[in-house]
Amino acid sequence: MSAGSLNYPAVQAALTGWVLHVKDLQLASLFCGVLGVLILASVIGSLLKKTARSDAARATIDNLNARTRAWWKMCAIFALTLLIGQIGTLILFALLSLLALREYITLIPTRRGDHRTLIWTFFVITPLQYYLIGIQWYGFFAIMIPAVVFLFIPTRIAMTGDTEHFLERAAKIQFGIMICLYCLSYAPALLMLRIPGFEGHDARLLFYLVLVAQMADVLKYTWGKLFGRHKIVPHVSPNKTWEGFLGGVLTATALGSALWWITPFTPLQAAGMSLVIALLGAAGGLVMSAIKRDAQVKDFGAMIEGHGGILDRIDSLCFAAPIFFHLVRYFFVP
Amino acid sequence: MSAGIHPLAGVIAALARGISGVQARWIGCRPEAKQRIYFANHTSHLDFVVLWSALPAEVRARTRPVAAKDYWEKGVRAYLAQRVFRAVLVHRGGVAQPGGNAAGFGEARMVIDQLAEAMGETESLIFFPEGTRGTGEMIAPFRSGLYHLAHRKPEVELVPVYIENLGRILPKGEVLPVPLICLLTFGPPMHIAETEEKRSFLDRACAAVNALRRKGQS
Numbered sequence: 061m062s063a064g065s066l067n068y069p070a071v072q073a074a075l076t077g078w079v080l081h082v083k084d085l086q087l088a089s090l091f092c093g094v095l096g097v098l099i100l101a102s103v104i105g106s107l108l109k110k111t112a113r114s115d116a117a118r119a120t121i122d123n124l125n126a127r128t129r130a131w132w133k134m135c136a137i138f139a140l141t142l143l144i145g146q147i148g149t150l151i152l153f154a155l156l157s158l159l160a161l162r163e164y165i166t167l168i169p170t171r172r173g174d175h176r177t178l179i180w181t182f183f184v185i186t187p188l189q190y191y192l193i194g195i196q197w198y199g200f201f202a203i204m205i206p207a208v209v210f211l212f213i214p215t216r217i218a219m220t221g222d223t224e225h226f227l228e229r230a231a232k233i234q235f236g237i238m239i240c241l242y243c244l245s246y247a248p249a250l251l252m253l254r255i256p257g258f259e260g261h262d263a264r265l266l267f268y269l270v271l272v273a274q275m276a277d278v279l280k281y282t283w284g285k286l287f288g289r290h291k292i293v294p295h296v297s298p299n300k301t302w303e304g305f306l307g308g309v310l311t312a313t314a315l316g317s318a319l320w321w322i323t324p325f326t327p328l329q330a331a332g333m334s335l336v337i338a339l340l341g342a343a344g345g346l347v348m349s350a351i352k353r354d355a356q357v358k359d360f361g362a363m364i365e366g367h368g369g370i371l372d373r374i375d376s377l378c379f380a381a382p383i384f385f386h387l388v389r390y391f392f393v394p
Numbered sequence: 395m396s397a398g399i400h401p402l403a404g405v406i407a408a409l410a411r412g413i414s415g416v417q418a419r420w421i422g423c424r425p426e427a428k429q430r431i432y433f434a435n436h437t438s439h440l441d442f443v444v445l446w447s448a449l450p451a452e453v454r455a456r457t458r459p460v461a462a463k464d465y466w467e468k469g470v471r472a473y474l475a476q477r478v479f480r481a482v483l484v485h486r487g488g489v490a491q492p493g494g495n496a497a498g499f500g501e502a503r504m505v506i507d508q509l510a511e512a513m514g515e516t517e518s519l520i521f522f523p524e525g526t527r528g529t530g531e532m533i534a535p536f537r538s539g540l541y542h543l544a545h546r547k548p549e550v551e552l553v554p555v556y557i558e559n560l561g562r563i564l565p566k567g568e569v570l571p572v573p574l575i576c577l578l579t580f581g582p583p584m585h586i587a588e589t590e591e592k593r594s595f596l597d598r599a600c601a602a603v604n605a606l607r608r609k610g611q612s
Contacts, residue, residue: 158573162415166575172565178572356608361575362417 126366160240163360173222246381276338280308341376348375410447415575422582436522437561459520544586551583556606
């Protein structure tokens with residue numbers, strides 16, 4: 061490599077950033093921890109497979125093992141994008157938004173007249189929202205969808221002259237954009253925050269949010285399968301029990317508190333944050349289940365083996381991300 | 395019969411599956427490489443591409459879509475249709491004549507000959523009996539092409555397929571597709587009865603496609 065090429069400030073900055081990323085030993089050790097959990101889950105899964113007797117038990121174990129296999133892939137993708145840095149993370153979340161939106165829009169009855177509105181949503185609004193994070197324009201990032209897009213959608217639909225179920229169509233499209241795009245984009249937006257004494261470690265906050273939210277889901281599932289008796293809202297989701305909810309939220313909070321050392325929080329603050337993440341995750345799961353129940357489907361899609369669709373996997377993250385972001389921003393960014 | 399599988403076919407099939415996110419539900423039969431006529435509702439120019447791409451590779455290699463000559467005969471489309479999809483290009487007027495005036499009848503006969511010849515002993519077909527693209531909400535009454543073809547090839551399995559959402563992905567008259575998820579449902583194979591009347595067979599075939607709609611979907 062010629063020394064001359066390193067004189068470009070941008071190249072230099074990018075290289076240093078990358079080296080910093082790789083050298084983030086704490087983050088690396090966390091990924092090793094995740095690796096350990098995955099290996100453990102795979103071992104337990106294969107042991108359970110041998111003990112299963114009834115057909116029902118076998119089906120449950122097969123689904124569990126499918127979920128574990130999918131977790132391996134999801135963790136690998138997430139680790140890779142964090143390693144690539146901000147660009148990788150933004151591309152990953154933009155893709156997640158698109159895939160989630162497509163699953164959502166597929167389920168809701170849109171009409172011919174919505175076609176151009178949907179084209180705008182997929183090909184202009186979604187990339188723009190993530191671009192705004194990329195150029196760190198917080199002010200516009202925060203208001204584009206709730207204000208500008210909110211007014212644009214009904215206008216564009218009205219322009220087609222198709223007024224049947226007008227309000228319903230505009231509201232449903234806006235809701236999908238809010239959940240799948242706006243709320244989810246708050247996760248990579250954590251990379252925008254400049255917390256004193258925590259510079260260069262923003263990736264850890266994103267990792268923390270994703271880890272606690274997803275582990276809360278896994279723990280709720282595990283507690284529910286092991287001890288679940290009393291259903292919370294049987295009409296919405298037969299799999300959600302009080303035992304799973306309480307066990308999952310408490311253990312996820314314990315896990316989140318134990319990881320305080322990778323965050324800018326004290327142990328007590330970390331406990332509060334992870335409690336909020338776990339509770340919102342439960343709310344997200346419940347709301348998205350209600351939508352699925354209304355549309356008479358079990359899952360939003362079939363992209364992730366054993367889990368269903370993308371939206372089935374990230375519903376908790378969609379609800380937790382904006383609140384977590386604003387709590388951190390309000391209390392930790394001067 | 396077949397001119398060999400184009401090296402791009404696999405790539406284009408994967409691309410079509412990615413864009414349409416297609417999910418195939420085989421509820422009435424298994425995806426097997428036996429000779430069949432897949433007949434489906436028609437809502438979009440992408441219909442046959444997606445149906446074709448959703449078939450397992452070994453089945454796809456022996457399945458030829460039937461497509462409209464006027465749309466697929468020029469430029470890149472012609473290349474794709476002939477070399478990659480190995481489509482059988484037919485005159486729309488031909489199969490389409492519902493009542494059949496004298497001139498149309500002769501043409502329709504030629505189209506059926508053409509299709510039967512394209513099938514030979516091994517090839518399956520993808521066929522849209524409505525003849526023209528609908529709105530996606532209602533299935534138009536089937537034209538007689540399927541009836542004549544079924545008569546010509548009575549031993550071939552007729553597999554009804556319901557294509558959901560493609561009309562929303564690329565509605566008539568639009569250029570850009572919205573990347574929604576397309577759902578294909580494959581129903582139980584049917585055959586034509588020896589003495590079955592044309593209209594009653596076509597109604598039965600149309601009902602077989604309609605029966606594959608998911609509940610809760612309009």
